[in-house]
Amino acid sequence: MGIAELQAYGYFVLTFFLVVALYGYIYHLYTKKRDASGVDYESYSNMALKDDIDDTPVSALSDEKVPVEGKKK
Amino acid sequence: MENRPLEYDYTIAKMFMLTTIAFGIVGMLIGVILAFQLAFPGLNLMLGDGLAEYTNFSRLRPLHTDAVIFGFTLSGVFATWYYVGQRVLKVSMAESKLLMTLGKLHFWLYLAVVVAVIVSLFAGVTTSKEYAEFEWPIDIAVVVVWVLFGMGIFGLIGIRREKSLYISVWYYIATFLGIAMLYLFNNMEIPTFFATSPSGESGIGAWYHSVSMYAGTNDALVQWWYGHNAVAFGFTVPIVAMIYYFLPKESGQAIYSYKLSLLSFWGLMFVYLWAGGHHLLYSTVPDWMQTMGSIFSVILILPSWGSAINMLLTMKGEWQQVAASPLIKFMVLGSTFYMFSTLEGPIQAIKSVNAIAHFTDWIVGHVHDGVLGWVGFMIMAALYHMAPRVFKREIYSKSLMAAQFWIQTLGVVLYFTSMWIAGITQGMMWRAHDEFGNLAYSFIDTVTVLHPYYAIRGVGGLLYLVGFLMFAYNIYKTMSSRPVEERELQNASPMGA
Ligand code: HEM
Ligand code: HEM
Numbered sequence: 001m002g003i004a005e006l007q008a009y010g011y012f013v014l015t016f017f018l019v020v021a022l023y024g025y026i027y028h029l030y031t032k033k034r035d036a037s038g039v040d041y042e043s044y045s046n047m048a049l050k051d052d053i054d055d056t057p058v059s060a061l062s063d064e065k066v067p068v069e070g071k072k073k
Numbered sequence: 074m075e076n077r078p079l080e081y082d083y084t085i086a087k088m089f090m091l092t093t094i095a096f097g098i099v100g101m102l103i104g105v106i107l108a109f110q111l112a113f114p115g116l117n118l119m120l121g122d123g124l125a126e127y128t129n130f131s132r133l134r135p136l137h138t139d140a141v142i143f144g145f146t147l148s149g150v151f152a153t154w155y156y157v158g159q160r161v162l163k164v165s166m167a168e169s170k171l172l173m174t175l176g177k178l179h180f181w182l183y184l185a186v187v188v189a190v191i192v193s194l195f196a197g198v199t200t201s202k203e204y205a206e207f208e209w210p211i212d213i214a215v216v217v218v219w220v221l222f223g224m225g226i227f228g229l230i231g232i233r234r235e236k237s238l239y240i241s242v243w244y245y246i247a248t249f250l251g252i253a254m255l256y257l258f259n260n261m262e263i264p265t266f267f268a269t270s271p272s273g274e275s276g277i278g279a280w281y282h283s284v285s286m287y288a289g290t291n292d293a294l295v296q297w298w299y300g301h302n303a304v305a306f307g308f309t310v311p312i313v314a315m316i317y318y319f320l321p322k323e324s325g326q327a328i329y330s331y332k333l334s335l336l337s338f339w340g341l342m343f344v345y346l347w348a349g350g351h352h353l354l355y356s357t358v359p360d361w362m363q364t365m366g367s368i369f370s371v372i373l374i375l376p377s378w379g380s381a382i383n384m385l386l387t388m389k390g391e392w393q394q395v396a397a398s399p400l401i402k403f404m405v406l407g408s409t410f411y412m413f414s415t416l417e418g419p420i421q422a423i424k425s426v427n428a429i430a431h432f433t434d435w436i437v438g439h440v441h442d443g444v445l446g447w448v449g450f451m452i453m454a455a456l457y458h459m460a461p462r463v464f465k466r467e468i469y470s471k472s473l474m475a476a477q478f479w480i481q482t483l484g485v486v487l488y489f490t491s492m493w494i495a496g497i498t499q500g501m502m503w504r505a506h507d508e509f510g511n512l513a514y515s516f517i518d519t520v521t522v523l524h525p526y527y528a529i530r531g532v533g534g535l536l537y538l539v540g541f542l543m544f545a546y547n548i549y550k551t552m553s554s555r556p557v558e559e560r561e562l563q564n565a566s567p568m569g570a
Contacts, residue, residue, distance in 0.1 A: 029335065045328045046327070048318050053081055054079075
């Protein structure tokens with residue numbers, strides 16, 4: 001088997017893998033309204049809609065990092 | 074001073090907003106000059122014989138493309154990043170001295186590079202690779218600017234309060250990574266200084282010249298892998314980032330389907346990189362690669378329309394806003410033009426269609442319905458949304474904005490319709506032959522026939538430029554008007570009421 005043939009098989013396997021991964025991702029997104037960690041993807045729109053600095057984050061990175069009024073970090 | 078409430082810091086965003094406008098004016102002015110030069114060749118000598126070197130079409134063309142791509146569009150991308158990034162990550166630039174310094178460095182170095190580009194291209198110093206004309210010293214500076222941009226992105230992400238990254242941030246990251254990869258590989262070049270001629274002499278040519286590391290067909294392949302994906306990661310990905318933020322914000326509507334936005338993101342990343350072959354149909358690149366380019370181009374409709382339809386559906390039930398707000402008009406027409414050019418592109422990528430379209434004005438028409446209708450409209454809309462918030466003032470004139478919208482829309486329509494007719498006429502005339510295979514027309518016949526369409530395109534482009542000047546004036550008056558309370562601006566859009 002020459003290098004060209006190997007490349008062709010490799011290319012096919014890669015494409016196949018990516019297609020499976022993409023469809024798997026679609027399945028994952030649409031079958032579970034909430035994923036394992038309890039996240040509803042549609043609520044993520046609020047990251048833009050409620051984006052003032054003192055708005056509550058959709059999912060805060062950590063509790064103590066929420067800015068306190070009148071205090072710089 | 075210590076007790077001021079934390080606010081977003083738009084210092085850097087403001088600076089990039091100004092360069093967006095300045096380079097927009099320069100780039101589009103040169104575009105209009107080019108358009109009229111094609112219609113009236115005498116204009117090549119508009120400043121007389123002595124300066125002909127600097128005013129002819131071929132010297133000015135790369136100045137147009139590079140000023141609008143790397144000046145106008147990139148500034149717009151940077152300006153919106155330094156605005157959107159902070160907000161969706163809920164962290165202020167003011168919280169990190171380091172990020173602020175990097176941002177300023179990013180801006181000033183970027184400005185220096187653009188000036189170097191303008192000077193060198195006017196002087197005729199070029200590598201002659203389309204959209205990659207800069208010689209190696211500038212390339213190195215570009216890389217530094219890009220690294221600073223990346224440090225800004227990842228630095229801000231590093232100190233964020235919001236755990237997940239909003240979809241726009243994904244697109245900004247993809248812009249950063251995509252362009253980094255493309256730019257590095259396409260600009261691999263060797264300074265001629267290191268070359269040795271067959272007779273043994275070295276240090277040939279000026280120190281700033283270089284030759285590409287690739288040759289022949291390979292060079293063409295790398296060049297169009299770059300060229301096509303510069304469209305992907307410069308004219309599509311960051312502009313999608315903008316619309317995913319600014320349209321929901323301006324209309325107060327949540328994205329129609331956040332899941333669809335994620336899906337289209339991966340679809341776009343997956344498909345775009347394979348489509349570059351459509352620039353090289355019927356050339357010396359391997360046949361299978363051309364076919365692959367065509368096929369992937371057609372598939373590319375799906376993720377492109379996925380984003381565009383998602384945006385239009387975001388307005389579902391809220392169409393009265395489109396009628397009421399010129400700002401939303403810009404964005405809705407922008408996504409419509411996006412759908413339009415991503416349908417036109419795949420059609421041109423079909424081999425038999427490309428046989429007629431390639432080398433003709435139809436391609437130039439395709440380019441400009443994308444860049445004027447989609448990229449230009451979206452960047453102006455973004456700046457219009459940002460201006461009241463960063464300058465803490467109301468937009469100076471809503472009716473000026475509405476007038477601008479209609480003038481520019483007319484300009485775009487004149488531009489692409491004239492180029493369609495010109496392009497298809499050109500393509501048909503070039504291939505027409507008699508029963509013995511003799512060509513029916515000589516080149517000059519096409520030039521004569523196309524003249525009116527070139528003139529119409531010039532007028533269309535001029536209208537677009539006039540609209541852009543109205544935009545610049547509107548922003549300028551906004552900056553310098555009476556400040557208003559920030560609270561008034563934050564919830565209600567200045568367009569409402
Ligand atoms: C599905 C998406 C798209 C596809 C499949 C596509 C396809 C094509 C094709 C086939 C060409 C002509 C190549 C030739 O014969 O010379 C072309 C040229 C071009 N397109 Fe697109 N296009 C798409 C979207 C866009 C968008 C959205 C923009 C800009 C906003 C754009 C900008 C350009 C530019 C700048 C060129 C000219 C490149 C050059 O020759 O210098 N395209 N495109
Ligand atoms: C005022 C509006 C504009 C006018 C009148 C204009 C005019 C022109 C002209 C005459 C050309 C050369 C076409 C040829 O060689 O036959 C051109 C090329 C080009 N312009 Fe514009 N332009 C305008 C705005 C823009 C904007 C805003 C962008 C991008 C954001 C842009 C991107 C390009 C690109 C990428 C090309 C190269 C196309 C190719 O190689 O196929 N233009 N423009």
